[in-house]
Amino acid sequence: MRTLAKLTWVELKLFGREPFALIFTFAFPVMILVVLSGSFEPDDLAFEGERPADYYLASYVGVVIAAVGLVTVPVHVAAYRERGILRRFRASAVPAASVVGAQVIVGLLTAALGSVALVVAGKLIFDAALPESVGPVIVAFLVSTLAFLAIGFLLGSVARNARAAQAGGMILFFPLWLLSGAGPPPAVMSDGMRRLSAVLPLTYATRALQDSWLGSTSSSTDLLLLAGILVVAGALSIRALRSA
Amino acid sequence: MAAVIEVEGLAKRYGSTVAVEDVSFQVAAGEIFGILGPNGAGKTTTVECVQGLRERDGGRIQVLGLDPREHAATLRRRIGCQLQESALPDRIKVWEALDLFSSVTPGGADWRTLLGQWDLAAKAKASFASLSGGQRQRLFVALALVNEPEVVFLDELTQGLDPAARRVAWDSIRAIRERGATVVLVTHYMDEAEELCDRLAIVDRGRVVALGTPREIVTRTARAIRVRFSTDHPDVAWLGDVAHVRKVERRGATVEVEGTGPVLPLVAAALVGRGIVPWDLRAEQPSLEDAYLDLTGRTTQGAG
Numbered sequence: 001m002r003t004l005a006k007l008t009w010v011e012l013k014l015f016g017r018e019p020f021a022l023i024f025t026f027a028f029p030v031m032i033l034v035v036l037s038g039s040f041e042p043d044d045l046a047f048e049g050e051r052p053a054d055y056y057l058a059s060y061v062g063v064v065i066a067a068v069g070l071v072t073v074p075v076h077v078a079a080y081r082e083r084g085i086l087r088r089f090r091a092s093a094v095p096a097a098s099v100v101g102a103q104v105i106v107g108l109l110t111a112a113l114g115s116v117a118l119v120v121a122g123k124l125i126f127d128a129a130l131p132e133s134v135g136p137v138i139v140a141f142l143v144s145t146l147a148f149l150a151i152g153f154l155l156g157s158v159a160r161n162a163r164a165a166q167a168g169g170m171i172l173f174f175p176l177w178l179l180s181g182a183g184p185p186p187a188v189m190s191d192g193m194r195r196l197s198a199v200l201p202l203t204y205a206t207r208a209l210q211d212s213w214l215g216s217t218s219s220s221t222d223l224l225l226l227a228g229i230l231v232v233a234g235a236l237s238i239r240a241l242r243s244a
Numbered sequence: 245m246a247a248v249i250e251v252e253g254l255a256k257r258y259g260s261t262v263a264v265e266d267v268s269f270q271v272a273a274g275e276i277f278g279i280l281g282p283n284g285a286g287k288t289t290t291v292e293c294v295q296g297l298r299e300r301d302g303g304r305i306q307v308l309g310l311d312p313r314e315h316a317a318t319l320r321r322r323i324g325c326q327l328q329e330s331a332l333p334d335r336i337k338v339w340e341a342l343d344l345f346s347s348v349t350p351g352g353a354d355w356r357t358l359l360g361q362w363d364l365a366a367k368a369k370a371s372f373a374s375l376s377g378g379q380r381q382r383l384f385v386a387l388a389l390v391n392e393p394e395v396v397f398l399d400e401l402t403q404g405l406d407p408a409a410r411r412v413a414w415d416s417i418r419a420i421r422e423r424g425a426t427v428v429l430v431t432h433y434m435d436e437a438e439e440l441c442d443r444l445a446i447v448d449r450g451r452v453v454a455l456g457t458p459r460e461i462v463t464r465t466a467r468a469i470r471v472r473f474s475t476d477h478p479d480v481a482w483l484g485d486v487a488h489v490r491k492v493e494r495r496g497a498t499v500e501v502e503g504t505g506p507v508l509p510l511v512a513a514a515l516v517g518r519g520i521v522p523w524d525l526r527a528e529q530p531s532l533e534d535a536y537l538d539l540t541g542r543t544t545q546g547a548g
Contacts, residue, residue, distance in 0.1 A: 084329050088330040088331065088387075090320075092390075093317060094346050095317075
């Protein structure tokens with residue numbers, strides 16, 4: 001436990017020293033949220049009755065989660081593998097559970113902090129809606145974040161090196177960001193875009209967050225799909241890291 | 245003294261490549277034991293199997309009475325490893341790394357003391373990426389010692405260090421032994437092995453080709469000792485009758501006598517007995533390097 005606590009604290013400090021990760025988790029989502037929410041009339045019909053700022057605030061929590069899972073985690077995990085940092089930890093008897101545990105806690109914390117930054121910006125600038133009941137939002141947030149952390153771990157554990165992990169993460173991040181509800185609203189998408197959007201994992205996360213934020217609860221289908229991603233990607237990455 | 249490491253018939257393959265074919269040796273408590281060999285000979289693989297960082301395919305290993313395959317976690321708390329090709333996160337600070345690693349084994353050494361001992365106090369707040377090669381190596385040694393290990397593994401510790409830094413590292417290795425730990429030193433520097441190791445194993449192509457003290461290995465491989473001196477005395481052929489002399493050759497004023505064992509004092513005494521007192525009598529002892537090159541079948545350029 002002592003090692004897990006120390007490692008978590010060190011990892012949190014390392015995250016704070018990484019400008020790239022900071023920008024993608026804290027600055028990028030807030031910037032795009034502000035630009036998009038200000039680009040539409042409050043009564044634009046494409047948002048199916050929601051105000052654009054409300055619609056986007058919930059979906060940009062999903063973008064923060066995707067940034068943590070696809071941009072920061074894969075590079076971090078791949079660099080740890082590639083540069084012998086995991087070996088170093090293993091040789092010094094740092095438990096593998098502590099290494100993974102620290103990453104998961106830091107991922108959850110940074111995604112939560114990024115979401116708080118969004119909420120503050122959305123509330124101050126657009127007086128965006130806050131969820132009526134917080135419980136379902138927290139459930140959707142936790143399940144989505146854990147699923148994307150697992151995807152990030154998988155990417156980081158199979159990529160040849162940190163550069164490949166970064167490229168892979170970026171290639172996944174940008175289409176997911178634009179097609180999963182944080183770009184154009186589904187109502188204005190072409191049929192092809194909508195069909196693609198329906199199978200992207202970030203769409204499940206965005207929908208789960210929006211449903212719980214603007215309505216009452218997330219659909220259990222979305223939550224189950226995300227949980228499935230968590231289990232499969234988690235198991236695959238543990239297997240890949242064991243043999244590394 | 246009791247053996248702290250026993251390796252018997254160790255074998256390890258990666259796919260169809262045989263990294264270690266058959267390696268056996270023992271290391272006694274308090275020794276500095278060297279593992280020497282050319283690149284790719286299987287040194288690092290051997291040590292990694294002993295540390296429990298790799299699964300072996302065959303053979304028997306006991307470290308501090310434990311099999312690293314079954315008790316890897318327990319064992320790693322009692323040993324210290326400085327690894328080849330390992331690193332820390334670029335932006336971690338020196339004190340953070342020591343603090344983190346010391347938390348694994350409560351009741352170990354105080355990392356603040358190690359910081360001073362390994363001359364890192366001024367660098368405590370520096371990031372890993374900003375350290376020089378020598379500073380990184382010192383940090384890795386400090387990290388390997390943070391749990392007060394009974395056995396310390398140093399893999400190519402002095403690689404990439406300048407000669408002055410290597411001397412400092414050598415003193416540090418002796419200091420580790422003074423503290424009571426057993427040291428296993430993987431190296432391909434002959435002078436380092438000759439200077440530091442009580443005993444060593446020379447490994448080549450996955451097998452131990454020589455095992456013993458540096459002197460034993462040199463003597464056993466028994467290359468000739470060459471004794472040289474100059475004299476204007478016309479007849480020195482009688483030197484061939486002196487015990488341990490094999491060959492006498494004369495080139496102008498220079499005489500070269502080839503022999504074995506205590507040939508130098510015997511030749512010197514014989515010369516003095518005949519009233520020949522050369523000023524430049526000297527012997528070329530075969531070094532560990534000569535023995536190593538003979539054993540591993542590598543040729544040395546410009547030898548002769």
